[in-house]
Amino acid sequence: MKKATIKDVAKEAGVSISTVSNALNNSPLVSEDTKNRIIQIAENIKYVPNMNGKMLKARKSMTVGVFSSSVSGHYFYILVDSVFKELRRRGFGLNxxxxxxxxxxxxxxxxxxxxxxxxxDNERVGEHEVELIVQNQIKTVFLDRDLNGADVSSVLFDSYKSGYDLTKYLIHLGHKRIYFIEGEENTYDNLERKRGYTTALKEIGVEIKEEYFFKGMFEESYAYNDVISRFRLGNSQIPDAIVAANDYSAIGCIKAFSRLGYRVPEDISVVGFDDIEVARYFTPTLTTVRNPIARQGIRAVEILMDMMNNDMPGVSEHLAGEIIYRDSAKAKVL
Known part of the structure; x- marks a missing residue:
């Protein structure tokens, strides 16, 4: 199949080659409507900009870029700090x-x-963007999806095993009716934690129903509101326990059940992921999974340097989490 060119995009869009070039480079000389139309055409015909990677191979900038839509919160603070320190140790800057x-x-x-x-950035860097990164031979480490190739690696937490182990712990405590508060849809950690949760319940013959799932979006307020709306009228059966996709959702869940007159862990056990700082001070202290965030940042840099300096092929590395046992989960009273 013939590779699409910039001329093909221009012909399809009915504009000049320079207009296509300006649009793809986000130039203010092109209107937003025209930009959007050209970008959509380029994606449809799978046009890849002609960047042969010469500048990258020269490695003149001594700079590594970290790309995301946000760096707020506990996770990003630790991650960026560890990435920065490891890059500085190697004589590289961080942007x-x-x-x-x-x-x-x-x-x-x-x-x-x-x-x-x-x-x-799982949401903005999708399959098409990954394809462009691969075709342009940009040395890349992903932290939000499981990929590896000649120039692409990933360093991820083993969220499946953590979700499985955390749910098995609740089952060991005598809980069977266990609900799950989801994080952002289609994110790696959310899907893998959910998969581990469902596997553990299926192993003991529990039929998992649609009502077992809440929408938490990794946010305290979102989880709080969904729990309140579900149980406010008393029409739904209260679960034995809840696995929240992160600690913020777990805290929102605990606050909601307190508002509804239920106690954690006396009436309901609640567990989360990430071991954010407040988890050890919250009442009750939160049982959660601690992921090696700093280790993830260091390994991302180490693997990236191997690809950049030693032409090592990409790898996919999974880091194990650790359950931190605290007060928000206890054995079910029969």
Missing amino acids: IVINKDKRALLSNVLSKNFDGIIVF
Whole structure:
């Protein structure tokens, strides 16, 4: 199949080649409507910008880019700090690119201003963007999806095993009616934690129903509101226990049940993921999974350097989490 060219995009869009070039480079000379139309056509015919990676291979910038739509919260603070320290130790600088605009983010990724990049942005960097990264031979480590190839690696937490182990712990405590508060839809950690949870319940013959799932979006307020709306009228059966996709959702869940007149862990056990700082001070202290976040940042840099400096092939590495046992879960009273 013939590879699409910029001329093909221009012909399909009915514009000049220079207009296509300006649109794909997010130039203010092109209107937003025209940009969007050209970008959509380029994606449809699978046009890949002609970037042969010469600048990247020269490795002149001594800079690594971290790409995300957000760096707020406990996870990103630890991650970015560990990445920065490891890069500094190796004589490299760090440039953090935070942008919710998909075009601007992709333009930065393909700019070749970095010797390598670390990506945590499942929503904006989708399959098409990954394809462009691969075809342009940009040395990349992903933290939010399981990928590996000649120039692509990933360093992830073993969220499946953690979800499985945490649910098995609740089962060991005598709980069977266990609900799950989901995080952001289609994110790696949410899907894998949910998969581990469902596997553990299926092993003991529990029929998992649609009512077992809440929407938490990894946010305290979202989880709180969903729990309140579900149980406010008393029409739904209260679960034995709840696995929340992260600690913020677990805390929102506990606050909601307290508002509804239930006690944790006396009436309901609640567990989470991430072991954020407040988890050890919250009442009750939160049983959770602690992931080696700093280790993830260091390994991301180490693997990226192996690909950049030693032409090592990409790898997919999974880091194990650890259950931190605290007060928010207890044995079911029969």
